[in-house]
Amino acid sequence: MEDGKTQQMLLTFKKYEKDLKIAGPVCMLFTKTGCIPHLTQETLSYLNEHLLNTTTFYEIPAPTITDFQETLQVHDGDCAELFCLSHSCLTCLLVQDPTKKAPKGYNTNKSVSIWTNGGRVNLTPTSYMSIVEALRPDIFESLSDGDVVETDSKKRVLKSVDRSLKFVEECIEICKNSKKLGNSKMICAIQGGHILKERKRFCKELSVLTKGSELVWGYTLDAPKDISDATKEIINCIREELDAGKPILVPGVGHPLSLIDYMKEGVFFFDSSYVAGLVEKKLALTYKMFSVDECVIDGESVNEGALKKFEETIDLSDKSYKTAFISIVDDCSCYTCKNHTCGYIHHLINVNEMLAPVLLTIHNLHHHLSFFKLLRSCIEKKVPFDTIKATLLHVNGKEEMV
Amino acid sequence: MEIIATCSYTKARVGKVSLPHQVVDTPVFMPVGTQGTLKGVTPQQLREIGIQIMLSNTYHLGNEPGEEVMNEAGGLHKFMGWDRALLTDSGGFQMVSLIKLTTLTEKGVDFIHPKNGSRMLLTPEKSMAIQNSIGADIMMQLDDVVSSTVTDKKRVEEATHRSIRWLDRCISAHSRPAEQYLFPIIQGGLHEDLRHECLEAMTKRHTKGFAVGGLSGGESKDDFWKTVTISTDGLPANKPRYLMGVGYAADLVVCTALGCDMFDCVFPTRTARFGSALVPTGQLTIKSKEFAKDFNPIQADCPCHTCKTYTRAYVHMLFRMQHPSACHMLTIHNVTYQFTLMKSMRESIIADRFPDFIRKTLGRFYPTIGDYPSWIVDALHSVNVSVG
Numbered sequence: 001m002e003d004g005k006t007q008q009m010l011l012t013f014k015k016y017e018k019d020l021k022i023a024g025p026v027c028m029l030f031t032k033t034g035c036i037p038h039l040t041q042e043t044l045s046y047l048n049e050h051l052l053n054t055t056t057f058y059e060i061p062a063p064t065i066t067d068f069q070e071t072l073q074v075h076d077g078d079c080a081e082l083f084c085l086s087h088s089c090l091t092c093l094l095v096q097d098p099t100k101k102a103p104k105g106y107n108t109n110k111s112v113s114i115w116t117n118g119g120r121v122n123l124t125p126t127s128y129m130s131i132v133e134a135l136r137p138d139i140f141e142s143l144s145d146g147d148v149v150e151t152d153s154k155k156r157v158l159k160s161v162d163r164s165l166k167f168v169e170e171c172i173e174i175c176k177n178s179k180k181l182g183n184s185k186m187i188c189a190i191q192g193g194h195i196l197k198e199r200k201r202f203c204k205e206l207s208v209l210t211k212g213s214e215l216v217w218g219y220t221l222d223a224p225k226d227i228s229d230a231t232k233e234i235i236n237c238i239r240e241e242l243d244a245g246k247p248i249l250v251p252g253v254g255h256p257l258s259l260i261d262y263m264k265e266g267v268f269f270f271d272s273s274y275v276a277g278l279v280e281k282k283l284a285l286t287y288k289m290f291s292v293d294e295c296v297i298d299g300e301s302v303n304e305g306a307l308k309k310f311e312e313t314i315d316l317s318d319k320s321y322k323t324a325f326i327s328i329v330d331d332c333s334c335y336t337c338k339n340h341t342c343g344y345i346h347h348l349i350n351v352n353e354m355l356a357p358v359l360l361t362i363h364n365l366h367h368h369l370s371f372f373k374l375l376r377s378c379i380e381k382k383v384p385f386d387t388i389k390a391t392l393l394h395v396n397g398k399e400e401m402v
Numbered sequence: 403m404e405i406i407a408t409c410s411y412t413k414a415r416v417g418k419v420s421l422p423h424q425v426v427d428t429p430v431f432m433p434v435g436t437q438g439t440l441k442g443v444t445p446q447q448l449r450e451i452g453i454q455i456m457l458s459n460t461y462h463l464g465n466e467p468g469e470e471v472m473n474e475a476g477g478l479h480k481f482m483g484w485d486r487a488l489l490t491d492s493g494g495f496q497m498v499s500l501i502k503l504t505t506l507t508e509k510g511v512d513f514i515h516p517k518n519g520s521r522m523l524l525t526p527e528k529s530m531a532i533q534n535s536i537g538a539d540i541m542m543q544l545d546d547v548v549s550s551t552v553t554d555k556k557r558v559e560e561a562t563h564r565s566i567r568w569l570d571r572c573i574s575a576h577s578r579p580a581e582q583y584l585f586p587i588i589q590g591g592l593h594e595d596l597r598h599e600c601l602e603a604m605t606k607r608h609t610k611g612f613a614v615g616g617l618s619g620g621e622s623k624d625d626f627w628k629t630v631t632i633s634t635d636g637l638p639a640n641k642p643r644y645l646m647g648v649g650y651a652a653d654l655v656v657c658t659a660l661g662c663d664m665f666d667c668v669f670p671t672r673t674a675r676f677g678s679a680l681v682p683t684g685q686l687t688i689k690s691k692e693f694a695k696d697f698n699p700i701q702a703d704c705p706c707h708t709c710k711t712y713t714r715a716y717v718h719m720l721f722r723m724q725h726p727s728a729c730h731m732l733t734i735h736n737v738t739y740q741f742t743l744m745k746s747m748r749e750s751i752i753a754d755r756f757p758d759f760i761r762k763t764l765g766r767f768y769p770t771i772g773d774y775p776s777w778i779v780d781a782l783h784s785v786n787v788s789v790g
Binding site: 034042068070322335339348350357358359 | 483708
């Protein structure tokens with residue numbers, strides 16, 4: 001059962017006539033306007049090369065680029081060039097910012113609202129696609145109405161499905177007729193809210209819409225940070241009704257245990273917005289990692305106690321770190337841990353210095369991407385996900401497991 | 403200090419100052435990292451640029467993280483991860499800038515922290531204790547700083563004499579003279595006689611260098627340069643001369659010609675965070691709309707990472723997004739700009755072509771002969787260089 005899901009943990013993308021192959025699970029780098037918050041390419045280069053794939057994905061939320069119309073109109077090139085990114089990266093445009101919750105109730109039958117620095121912007125498929133055309137990202141999300149929560153009525157959910165299908169159709173049409181978007185691929189946001197039937201309907205009709213089209217590269221799902229049974233059903237539904245071989249992106253998922261849960265369901269495309277969120281809260285990732293060879297723990301013995309006790313971060317704003325002149329993680333090889341201490345970072349946080357989030361981002365990204373690397377090697381060696389999870393809990397356990 | 407070269411026209415010199423952590427090439431501009439960090443920039447980035455010495459502030463560090471934590475950390479070098487040279491000021495400058503919150507006596511200065519209302523009595527002894535725990539290569543005496551705009555000569559005189567007395571208290575209290583070099587600060591306001599008095603007294607004390615203080619506080623540029631040159635004339639040739647609070651490119655060029663070796667100023671790094679890039683022709687307000695469509699680097703021939711990687715339009719966008727990385731990009735550029743300026747200055751002095759360098763550099767700021775401020779013309783004339 002697991003093999004079928006993990007078989008396809010390989011992303012392929014055709015760029016400049018080259019077939020790029022990226023082994024999953026993949027963590028796309030969350031940016032604002034093409035730049036990772038607090039970092040520049042200089043500080044990003046502190047990350048060990050082996051942590052960044054040879055091909056790096058950069059995620060750009062539309063609200064962080066929409067305001068710059070005059071620049072976009074004049075710039076003749078793709079957004080990687082606009083953002084001064086290297087040629088060996090892939091860019092992915094999302095409609096909303098995964099780190100911000102959009103205010104409710106502003107979408108209509110004709111448009112979706114996004115919030116930029118300048119305020120609310122109404123995007124119709126036409127106006128959205130003109131932004132996509134100006135940016136020419138390698139991948140762009142379809143415009144859709146995702147403004148649905150569990151407490152919404154069935155009517156509202158139905159509306160979001162109908163609207164979103166219409167928007168997808170229009171986006172595809174515009175793309176077909178565009179001279180500039182020949183190389184860009186689309187990821188379709190899967191709608192249907194909390195009603196599984198609606199999810200099925202969306203997927204079925206999307207399948208019809210996109211039959212034979214080479215435009216759709218994958219899907220994106222507004223999934224909860226911790227996987228639920230309902231989410232598992234939705235993922236299954238995507239797999240059954242649409243192309244099971246295409247990747248599903250779940251923005252915002254990043255907790256190590258959640259990552260394993262989602263991967264078990266065959267999802268292997270994530271972003272680093274989780275890391276950005278931790279940095280805002282002055283949290284540093286500290287959970288212990290392990291080597292593939294340590295994965296011998298029986299997967300069945302994952303216990304609730306260990307789950308509850310699992311602590312993935314420390315809060316460096318806490319006064320207890322004032323004189324902690326040790327690195328965040330003892331054997332971490334990142335720039336921050338090799339050169340700076342918890343005590344220093346605590347001081348920087350305390351006096352509101354800009355270097356604090358820089359150092360935190362470097363460490364957290366290093367830690368997070370190291371975990372992805374570990375997961376990739378476990379998957380390569382066909383270690384069952386339950387075993388990976390049990391090992392992670394064991395290594396981070398405070399009690400000895402028999 | 404080893405003098406490598408002297409200019410045969412002006413009073414400029416190139417030197418190597420051997421400090422406990424680093425040999426520093428002078429003339430040098432020291433970027434300011436007030437709270438034990440150069441805002442947003444890692445020590446590694448500073449090393450890459452070539453920075454050999456930077457400044458940190460005793461008053462701020464004395465409050466946060468405080469003397470005890472600094473001691474436990476083993477000093478500021480270890481605390482902030484910087485293995486090159488550091489210079490700390492005494493905390494005295496805050497006297498001038500926060501004057502409403504201080505009470506001054508012979509004992510010291512009573513501060514009230516503007517944010518949390520906490521009290522601190524800063525005496526020469528306390529300043530030395532904090533600076534000793536910080537452990538910077540160069541430390542400054544606590545001086546009675548009077549703003550250069552104060553016209554009451556009696557007050558300036560009082561401050562000058564007190565500064566001399568406080569210098570002696572500092573020298574007595576300084577507990578690590580082998581590992582940290584204490585610099586006196588020449589005061590005397592804009593009064594030539596007081597300056598001479600101070601120079602005579604302070605140069606009698608055996609220190610490894612001297613600072614020229616009490617300037618860059620709003621006085622006229624004419625008074626400024628005249629006081630600088632009087633001060634350098636009265637300082638020994640074989641010791642570094644640190645002119646405090648100077649950082650504008652034109653000022654750096656002129657004051658080097660007047661014999662100064664070391665400078666510091668928050669201006670380049672502060673202006674970076676406000677969206678302004680320093681370039682040979684002046685400043686570019688990157689935040690301004692005119693750069694939204696400019697896909698050139700900030701400065702074509704600049705070796706900094708920002709200019710090699712990013713366009714003006716991109717940095718502009720990031721500024722408008724209030725993306726913190728925009729500040730970092732401009733800080734790296736401005737620090738490199740200042741560093742490159744000083745490096746070129748040193749090279750031209752060694753080649754004994756400093757007057758050409760002065761004319762070329764200033765000529766870019768003042769393209770028309772009539773643009774030159776008269777104080778620059780006068781100051782350079784006094785050291786045999788004609789401009790304007």
